[in-house]
Amino acid sequence: MPFSITRAADLNSIQDNSKLYACFYGSSPFRESFAFSDGKKDASINIAWSFYVLKTGSNVTLIDTGFSDENLASKWKLKDFTKPERLLESLSIDPVKVNRVVITHLHFDHLNNLPLFTHAQVVISRQDRDDYLAKKPSGGMVYNEAVAVVLRDDTRTHVVDKMETLEGGLIFEVIGGHTRGSSVVRFSHAGTRYVLTGDECYLCANAREQRAIGVAFNRQANAAFLASIADLATVILPCHDPIIFTKFPSVKPNVVRIF
Numbered sequence: 707m708p709f710s711i712t713r714a715a716d717l718n719s720i721q722d723n724s725k726l727y728a729c730f731y732g733s734s735p736f737r738e739s740f741a742f743s744d745g746k747k748d749a750s751i752n753i754a755w756s757f758y759v760l761k762t763g764s765n766v767t768l769i770d771t772g773f774s775d776e777n778l779a780s781k782w783k784l785k786d787f788t789k790p791e792r793l794l795e796s797l798s799i800d801p802v803k804v805n806r807v808v809i810t811h812l813h814f815d816h817l818n819n820l821p822l823f824t825h826a827q828v829v830i831s832r833q834d835r836d837d838y839l840a841k842k843p844s845g846g847m848v849y850n851e852a853v854a855v856v857l858r859d860d861t862r863t864h865v866v867d868k869m870e871t872l873e874g875g876l877i878f879e880v881i882g883g884h885t886r887g888s889s890v891v892r893f894s895h896a897g898t899r900y901v902l903t904g905d906e907c908y909l910c911a912n913a914r915e916q917r918a919i920g921v922a923f924n925r926q927a928n929a930a931f932l933a934s935i936a937d938l939a940t941v942i943l944p945c946h947d948p949i950i951f952t953k954f955p956s957v958k959p960n961v962v963r964i965f
């Protein structure tokens with residue numbers, strides 16, 4: 707059964723027996739000024755490309771999907787490119803059995819594999835859903851009609867205007883700093899707070915050093931979000947920080963377990 711949406715505001719603690727994995731599907735150079743608004747245009751850093759999988763009992767939620775298009779992988783110079791479905795296979799997850807896919811924003815590396823998850827409920831901000839369907843240009847927006855088919859289907863796709871607590875205790879919050887509808891997912895687990903930042907943080911350093919991202923629709927909104935996670939107790943989980951894959955224990959090749 708797919709998850710249904712609840713609006714209860716107090717369900718922000720997810721079940722103790724949940725497991726959260728980060729999946730790494732490649733790495734590449736990235737312009738420092740894209741990652742940090744004060745970064746150098748002619749300097750390059752190394753980034754990871756990743757997404758997250760939350761398992762609670764037999765329920766599987768993905769936070770972003772990654773992409774499997776080899777042309778995009780070579781365009782963005784990905785090294786060690788592994789298709790996300792191979793990583794899911796290593797975790798014994800069949801894409802058609804994934805219950806829910808939460809999309810942080812409309813960029814290709816966050817939603818291009820959406821059509822693989824034929825039975826999943828999809829959650830995305832109304833703004834980014836509408837911008838995607840309207841083909842509004844935004845850096846990293848690569849229109850894919852198969853993705854649009856899913857986003858257009860109201861029986862599959864649930865849109866959030868500002869903030870909503872999803873079944874299971876995930877808080878989906880629209881920030882609007884990176885893209886117009888860019889969102890994050892917050893929750894607590896076993897007494898620790900976590901935030902899955904999408905690209906509101908490219909790297910943990912955006913939060914730790916309070917340095918705004920370089921690719922921003924609204925820098926003020928991004929800075930306000932970074933200020934909201936400045937406390938050291940919150941575990942920051944971005945999609946592009948290689949440190950995630952050395953900081954947490956590896957359970958399969960290119961997969962680490964956060965908890």
Ligand SMILES: [Zn+2]
Pocket residue numbers: 811813846884905
């Ligand atoms: Zn992005």
